[in-house]
Amino acid sequence: MFEQIHEQTLLLLPFGDIVHYLSGYTVILAAFAVMFLLLALVSLPERPIDIVFGTDGYYIKEIPVDIMKFQRFMALACGISTIGAITTGDIFNFTLFAIFIGILNIGIVAAVENKHVLDAAFSYGLVVMMATIPLFAGAATIIATCGTLSIGELVDTDATPLIAKLLILIGVFGEGMAPFYIGKTEITRAPGAPYILMIHVSSLLLFLRTIEIFLTV
Amino acid sequence: MIEIPLAMPQIYTIGIAIAFFTIIIAFSSILQEKDDIHKMIIIDLVEITGLVVIALIATDLAEALILPGLVVGIAEIMAISELWLAKENLQQKHSAKKLDIEVMKTAPPIIGAMLTTYGIFLTGFSGGLIAALGLMIYFFGKNVDVPFAKIENAAGYAWALWIIAFLIFMFIPSQWFLATMLAAVGIMLKVMAKMSLVGTMRGAE
DSSP: OOHHHHTTEEEEEEETTEEEEEEHHHHHHHHHHHHHHHHHHHOOOOOOEEEOTTSSOEEEOOOOHHHHHHHHHHHHHHHHHHHHHHHOOBHHHHHHHHHHHHHHHHHHHHTOOOHHHHHHHHHHHHHHHHHHHHHHHHHHHHHHHHSOOBHHHHHHHOOOOHHHHHHHHHHHHHHHOTTOGGGGGGGGGSSOHHHHHHHHHHHHHHHHHHHHHHHHO | OOOOOOOHHHHHHHHHHHHHHHHHHHHHHHHHOOOHHHHHHHHHHHHHHHHHHHHHHOOHHHHTTHHHHHHHHHHHHHHHHHHHHHHHTOOOOSOOOOOOOTHHHHHHHHHHHHHHHHHHHHOHHHHHHHHHHHHHHHHHSSSOOOOHHHHHHHHHHHHHHHHHHHHHHHHOGGGHHHHHHHHHHHHHHHHHHHHHHHHTOOSOO
């Protein structure tokens, strides 16, 4: 078990046949996620300032405390599920964390009262809903063919069907949209910088972890 | 007697083909639909047909993925419909007009109490469902304030009961009967709290 990742495994945390692990690659991703989690925990949201042309006047967008608290909670939950997706050793848990990240990404911007942001979040939410099924279908195909969902065991069997990997990849595209940030540009008009950043960080890290899983399994 | 001349594997293959066909139909309808709320409903439909595919993979373990699929789907549709309400500015802000129906004051507590007692007597998942139905009928009546916070508390304690039962199963297996009873009561309370809360949600407070 773990021939490929054993060489550079830094941490193993076995729960029965499911072994959570950190390799040299994922430890960097996890560190990145922890860094942004702490950033979201300690910092206050930035306030966008618009300078009025021709004068020296400016508008400042205040963020109400209740919205700030909600965004912070969602961002922290998003960071924690990102760390979960990075460290987990189980395909099913990975799909669940991916779906969490999808829902929480909408949650971060859901309280913002800006029509463009809400429009974008709604369309993105529809994609998230659609992406749930390929993720679960991929996990179901893996367990139907290989009889296990543990990444460590799947390395041994070396029989993960390509179609399952593709299904999970489509699902991750939908949840995180990692290479296709363009679909979420409108969302980032929402004020509240360190929390909004968590949307990008989580989808990027989720995608990088997916690559790791596909190269390992 | 009608005999179907097909072996089970063939039936599953045909079923998967039909399910994929329905998925294609559902997706093509998304392309044509322009209205947001209709899109959302159609996507829910796509999700259900996707779950049919998972069901037709036909391993017990794979089928265990259907339940999380359903739960996650419901959570997502609730979140996104809230978002849609906020987006379209449709949250109810003014209070409703009142009808004076006498029977709404008397009947719901009686029926609710009967159903809840029967549910508690049944315990387990189905008992929780029936008790939740009783509570919902009770909350449906007039002059009732729904104690949301208390119900949420009860759900929390039920969860704790469930975990305790789980730990007993793990560490003191000889006490399995106690653990079963704890788990049954726990899941009854949990389902009851969840269902009655979902059933009585009346928009943003």
